Amino acid sequence: MRLDKYISQSTTMTRSQAKKTIAQGRISSSSTTIRNSAYQVSDNETINFDGKPISVRGLRYIMLNKPSNFICSTIDEQLPSVFNLITVEKREQLFIAGRLDADTTGLTLITDDGQWSHKITSPRKKCAKRYRVELAEPLADNAVALFNEGIQLKSENQPCLPATLETISETKALLTISEGKYHQVKRMFAAIGSHVIALHREQIGEIELDTALAQGEWRYLTPQEVSSIA
Ligand code: URA
Numbered sequence: 001m002r003l004d005k006y007i008s009q010s011t012t013m014t015r016s017q018a019k020k021t022i023a024q025g026r027i028s029s030s031s032t033t034i035r036n037s038a039y040q041v042s043d044n045e046t047i048n049f050d051g052k053p054i055s056v057r058g059l060r061y062i063m064l065n066k067p068s069n070f071i072c073s074t075i076d077e078q079l080p081s082v083f084n085l086i087t088v089e090k091r092e093q094l095f096i097a098g099r100l101d102a103d104t105t106g107l108t109l110i111t112d113d114g115q116w117s118h119k120i121t122s123p124r125k126k127c128a129k130r131y132r133v134e135l136a137e138p139l140a141d142n143a144v145a146l147f148n149e150g151i152q153l154k155s156e157n158q159p160c161l162p163a164t165l166e167t168i169s170e171t172k173a174l175l176t177i178s179e180g181k182y183h184q185v186k187r188m189f190a191a192i193g194s195h196v197i198a199l200h201r202e203q204i205g206e207i208e209l210d211t212a213l214a215q216g217e218w219r220y221l222t223p224q225e226v227s228s229i230a
Helices: 003-010 015-023 114-121 143-149 185-192 223-227
Strands: 027-029 045-047 059-066 105-111 131-135 162-166 171-175 196-204 218-220
Touching: 003 015, 003 045, 045 114, 059 223, 105 114, 143 162, 171 185, 185 196
Parallel strands: 105 196
Antiparallel strands: 027 045, 059 105, 059 218, 131 171, 131 196, 162 171
């Protein structure tokens, strides 16, 4: 596909805005600037806009490193919405694929693709989410086994699906869960008598939080990251 067409289909730019952006030298592939609008984009080629990969299929897929004290709501309430951090056109069309609590930090995926989002959030898809957890007190000796068996949360009929707990130290661990119940991680630890004092999401499916993103920064997902959610 021609480069200008690819860009206009992949972003909110019109064909003529895409041509202008190409002429300005803001488009590149493998760090080589492309100034020819007729350049043929090949399959699996990653095209960058201002050095950041642009998304595919005309839909937008964004990774945000969520800071604490921002809420995963579309409007500001007592705290500002994470959408204040995303400076894109038609921001109102975007929503969050798997919300985090106000005090949780890390990987937040934002999109306008409902089907893609469903693959992340639907319990039936069992998409794994990995969290780095810090606890107020040392973990119980049998914590790994309890998580592996399936934690019974208060006011839920069924126990949680088996979860993988990897201990880092007495008070730090990585937890991988494949559901997304309300406050799930904090409630799981509460169920074994632990209190979470810091929670950070590092990974969703195969998509890892880009360590180059400081808190509050975002970038578009690469086509490979988008298609890794199946
Ligand atoms: N589980 C929680 O308890 N909080 C989050 O923000 C995410 C998962």
